[in-house]
Amino acid sequence: MYEGAVQNLIDELGRLPGVGPKSAQRIAFHLLAAETADVHRLVNALVAVKERVRFCAVCGNIAEETQCRICRDPRRDDTVICVVEEPKDVVAIERTREFRGRYHVLGGAISPIEGVGPDDLRVKELMARLSEGRVTEVILATDPNLEGEATATYLARLLKPMGLKVTRLASGLPVGGDLEYADEVTLGRAFEGRRALDF
Amino acid sequence: MYEGAVQNLIDELGRLPGVGPKSAQRIAFHLLAAETADVHRLVNALVAVKERVRFCAVCGNIAEETQCRICRDPRRDDTVICVVEEPKDVVAIERTREFRGRYHVLGGAISPIEGVGPDDLRVKELMARLSEGRVTEVILATDPNLEGEATATYLARLLKPMGLKVTRLASGLPVGGDLEYADEVTLGRAFEGRRALDF
Numbered sequence: 474m475y476e477g478a479v480q481n482l483i484d485e486l487g488r489l490p491g492v493g494p495k496s497a498q499r500i501a502f503h504l505l506a507a508e509t510a511d512v513h514r515l516v517n518a519l520v521a522v523k524e525r526v527r528f529c530a531v532c533g534n535i536a537e538e539t540q541c542r543i544c545r546d547p548r549r550d551d552t553v554i555c556v557v558e559e560p561k562d563v564v565a566i567e568r569t570r571e572f573r574g575r576y577h578v579l580g581g582a583i584s585p586i587e588g589v590g591p592d593d594l595r596v597k598e599l600m601a602r603l604s605e606g607r608v609t610e611v612i613l614a615t616d617p618n619l620e621g622e623a624t625a626t627y628l629a630r631l632l633k634p635m636g637l638k639v640t641r642l643a644s645g646l647p648v649g650g651d652l653e654y655a656d657e658v659t660l661g662r663a664f665e666g667r668r669a670l671d672f
Numbered sequence: 673m674y675e676g677a678v679q680n681l682i683d684e685l686g687r688l689p690g691v692g693p694k695s696a697q698r699i700a701f702h703l704l705a706a707e708t709a710d711v712h713r714l715v716n717a718l719v720a721v722k723e724r725v726r727f728c729a730v731c732g733n734i735a736e737e738t739q740c741r742i743c744r745d746p747r748r749d750d751t752v753i754c755v756v757e758e759p760k761d762v763v764a765i766e767r768t769r770e771f772r773g774r775y776h777v778l779g780g781a782i783s784p785i786e787g788v789g790p791d792d793l794r795v796k797e798l799m800a801r802l803s804e805g806r807v808t809e810v811i812l813a814t815d816p817n818l819e820g821e822a823t824a825t826y827l828a829r830l831l832k833p834m835g836l837k838v839t840r841l842a843s844g845l846p847v848g849g850d851l852e853y854a855d856e857v858t859l860g861r862a863f864e865g866r867r868a869l870d871f
Contacts, residue, residue: 475759475763476735476740477724477736478717478720478736479734481717481720482718485714485717488710489699490702496690496691500688500689500690500691503689505722505734513722515718516715516718516719518680518681518683520711520715521677521681522677522680522703523704523711526677526704535674535704536675537675559701560674560701564674
């Protein structure tokens with residue numbers, strides 16, 4: 474045990490995800506030895522995030538104004554909505570530069586084990602956006618795991634009566650991967666989703 | 673890239689030791705979703721550490737007053753000083769409850785590669801303490817690695833003319849360890865330091 478303030482900081486750091494007691498101690502001693510200005514930059518960044526960042530009123534992405542950068546951008550295609558679980562998924566998709574439509578962030582995925590049902594996600598908000606009638610395609614880009622698939626299936630059923638085009642991101646072999654190391658499910662999906670090569 | 677405040681926090685967190693870009697992102701989103709009160713506890717802990725914690729004027733350990741808890745404790749044995757590299761080494765030794773003397777924290781170890789020489793460590797302060805004449809034994813408890821051994825050798829030579837008992841922590845097999853997994857150097861040291869068993 475350290476003296477009050479240091480132990481207190483170690484305890485607080487140890488509460489962060491992925492930071493164990495040893496890492497917390499290491500970070501605390503790093504900060505103890507660091508310039509006061511560096512620590513204040515970190516403190517200010519923490520305070521600013523809680524003060525300035527909120528969730529976009531339209532899509533649920535993180536934003537510093539009422540709407541996020543993407544919802545404010547008039548050049549984006551209003552007819553396609555890509556549904557994702559978390560704001561970090563938006564960043565991942567933006568990085569591909571493949572998608573120019575709008576997003577809808579659910580804030581998670583359906584997970585009976587963790588007690589997350591459709592009402593805990595931003596599904597109602599999605600339905601409200603779709604009822605405006607401008608959207609023609611909904612891309613379900615939830616994670617390709619149990620919860621993400623369940624969420625996609627749930628949404629697909631919900632959206633079917635609306636007569637929209639509902640698509641799901643392709644599952645298959647990762648580019649640059651090795652066929653022999655792919656798990657059976659992924660390889661099975663890759664077969665299922667095989668495409669004709671046109672010459 | 674995220675919007676300003678979030679990206680800024682990710683950058684600041686990514687500067688901490690052992691926190692990569694992915695962990696920084698994970699922690700940032702955790703804090704974004706956390707209660708404001710939780711984030712403020714972390715902020716206060718950070719501010720308190722920089723405001724309240726300093727180094728003990730006597731031994732160089734971390735302290736919240738002029739002297740650390742151990743230097744202030746009148747029950748500790750003034751005749752033995754245990755020399756360690758860092759404040760966390762003090763905590764590790766205290767945990768054993770084997771040592772009731774005083775400490776001296778060097779603030780590192782001699783490392784020509786990192787440009788750390790004896791003048792960068794609290795060696796002068798150690799000599800000043802020893803010159804008071806009360807100390808009869810100095811235990812060199814620097815790390816059993818290259819830098820720690822070099823520091824111990826340097827100090828042993830420096831202290832020799834003072835006629836003190838200078839000891840070094842034993843190297844050997846870790847308790848609960850497995851002989852076949854010990855490296856040659858450790859096993860060699862264990863042979864060197866073998867003790868007679870008295871019945």
